[in-house]
Amino acid sequence: MSRARITLPVSFFLLLLLALVLFSLHLMSSATQATSELNPLYSWLLLINVLGSVALLVLIGINIVWLWRQLKQRAAGSLLTRRMVSLFVVLALAPALIVYYFSMQFLHQSIDSWFNVEIDRAMEDSLELSQASLDQRMRWRLEQTQGLARRFHDKTDSQALLTLDSARAEAGASELTLFSRQARVLASSSVNPSEIIPLLPDELVWLQLKQRIDYVALDTRKPGQLRIQVVTRVASTPVRYIQALYPVPVRIADLADSVEFAFVRYQEMHFLRDSLKMSFSLTLSLVLLLSLLAAIWVAFISIRTMVAPVKALVKGTRAVAAGDYEQQLPVLALDDLGFLVQSFNAMARRLAMARDETHAAGLEVENQRAYLETILANLTTGVISFDAGYRIRTANQAAYRIFHVPVSQFVGQTLPELATEHPDLLQTLTEVQQLLTQAESIWERRIDFNGPNGRQELLCRGTPLYSQDGRNIGAVAVFDDVTDLIQAQKNAAWGEVARRLAHEIKNPLTPIQLSAERLHHKLAEQVPKESLPILERSTQTIVQQVKALKAMVDDFSLYARSIRRQVERIALPVLVKEVMALYALPGKVRFTTRFANETLEVLGDPVALRQVLHNLIKNAQEAAGHGVELTITIRRSHQQRDWLEWMVVDNGPGLSEEQREKVFEPYVTTKVKGTGLGLAIVKKIIEEHGGLIWLAQHPGGGACFVIQLPLATGMD
Amino acid sequence: MRACVNVKRGWWLACLLTACQPAPEAVQVARLTAMRAQNTVNVQANITFDLPELPRQALHSGIPLIWQVELKVAPQTLYEWAALGYLKTRFTLRIDYRALTGRYALTRDGRSESFASLAEVLAAAQTITQALTIAEASWPRQLAWRMRFDYEQLPLPLRPFAYFDAQWALSTSWQVCPAPE
16 A cells, blocks of 8 residues: 655644744844844834735645636635635634734724823923922022122232132032133133033034023033033123022932933823824734734645545545546545545455456357457358347357348348348348248258359258346357358269269160171171161161160269369460351351450460350250351450450340259250250369359340359469 | 716826825035035035925924935946045034924034024025045046935834935935046
8 A cells, every 4th residue: 555654734834934933023022122132123024014014925825826716717726715714714814813902992992091191291391390490490500500600800910810719618509610701711710620611612602602691500411410601791991790509409300310211201102192002903913913913824724734635535435436546645644534545445456456356257158259350251151140130239250241231230130131232132131131030949950042153952941049147139040052062062072973874874885886787787698688778778777776874874984083184374365265166157147245454364265164054055056057146255254353254145045934943954955955064064173163143134035154263363 | 977076087197196296306406516625525405395295294293303414435337446445534414303492403423503593593504514535546527415314214114114214314315526637
């Protein structure tokens, strides 16, 4: 049994792919967390998952196209695959879409719930509060700095330098710097001695100061430190500027930072509100899409794997239905379907064995039948079998030879129907048909009929056929052409008679003739003159009759012995003309010849063939008397092209049907004179030359002898 | 009815053509000059900002706008590429808005400046200088400079949409200028 490799429904590759899809989704989900290290990779992960979805869509599209083609081709298992895939997609899609819909609803509502007017107001108020607090502190620091400026307006640069530290410490500033009109640092004091270079106001500050507007602002440039920067004009000559940096108390700075952070975060979230919804929706949709696509693709693969045995079974069944029993299906799994496939394989094997056995038996029967047919075909006996309705079922070649009718072409017809085109057979075949239908056991009958070659005698035997349960299932008839056999028997008998006659009669004839002639010679001088005529007439009669008897005995001896002594190639027209020349005396016999314009040669004894023509001419002379006219035709036979046809037609009264049947038999004659052996000898010579002779009906009324001889074409 | 269909078709066509038209660039390079000081090339780019509404709102919502300012040599031949390699320098340019102070901060290569208005900070950011030190032996023929908006620094929910939103197209393409001899 051919067992293919056993595979799991879901391959390792598929499991790996699913794991990758899940891992990718997990990474993307993790990346959405702001604190995740994967956060910067969010876009790439999103792109990878989108590409994965596109790839899965392409794969599913390929599978759908494949399924569509299978359905179009009405391939085995395609309908089952479509049904299973449709069912799976519906079963997978329906709950997934429901969950998706409610998840989206929940997600959007959750995000919306983060924001409301109260929180907006609270955030803005808290920021405003912080700003107000810082503004108040800045105004106070400005006034404080303006007070310091007033203290320095009457001091020189060097005096200011001496008092700067104490003034800074007194004001609680972290840095105090005195600038010239040209923004040059005149003096500076810092709480941190390491900061040598003081903070330098930028151009915008100077621009504002030149417009006699004091500058106060929060300085956030130092990380983690909030300072109030105040720059004001010192009303001295020349004008100078003093800059003070006041640290905001840590607690207030922290609170302000905290409020700002919360406000900014809230503002950011508010700004990203729609983006958040879309982003989460996109992620959720992508997760759902990727999961569904992966599931559908895996479903396609799994269903194809599951349907494969069914598909193979359908194919196998179709093959078996079409007669191909060699189908062996691969067993893909040892489950119920695998068992079914194994059973199918076993069934196919048994069917193949049964078919082989049946085929072998059929071949044996066919061989037997062919053997029997060969035997029947080569039998000289005609065999015709009939069905229960006595219609022809089979016929062998010998039946055709006997009846000269292609009997095997009339299968399914009765014997009389066979005679439709051969009315001369009607009586014979009707008789046989009656015998068949009436007989209950073996029967035998001798029948004769006029065939193309003359009278034929048949020995018919028949028997009805019965089945094992006794029903009549037809009949069989055999036909033996015994014409030649009977003729041979007759010829042999007549030959024996002729031989005995020649032997017994010819011997005493010579002494009788001699004795009669001696009597005439001795008594002619002794008898009275008036008795001499009687003597002469009596002895003359004896001598003549003895001569006649001798001639008759010669004919008998000629008939009794074999005539064909020497064989040579003979041009028959030439031979016929030679014989005709012997009868060339005017008024004796008139000949009309019709010789075909071709070489017509036969192998035979020229003396014997001359004898044939002599006998036929003699027969015609005796039949027609004086003024006999003979028409001699020599041509190639129309029926058998390698045979020669030689016809001799006289102008006599012809022969009756009854006479025609026995004209070639010895001692059959219609003439006063004659032994009745002339035509018998003709027939014997022709048959010894392998030919045929028969007397045909001639429309002119005379006798028409037809002789057929094998042509010497190609023969030595 | 036919006219109505044609009007509708025309409207859709107009919308399509409008959508297909390239959006005006928010950040454009007005001038790019390069000067050599020994083995150092100093590039000065004068750019103009026209910050679209969406980035402006994002900035005011506390989302910093961050660019990567990049300068590199631009090899023209395989030989130059083999000699120069991938020589490049980069610094970060960032604009912040502080809700507490109502001021804007411009941070260039770690140095921060404070401005009272958006116009001021954008004006301050118009001039960008950048230096690249190159070996004397392999002095290039061309330099390339660009200012690339860093989408990956945007908040995560904004990123996928910012990539495909024309208002967030705040980058310049590579600007090529001949290297000074």
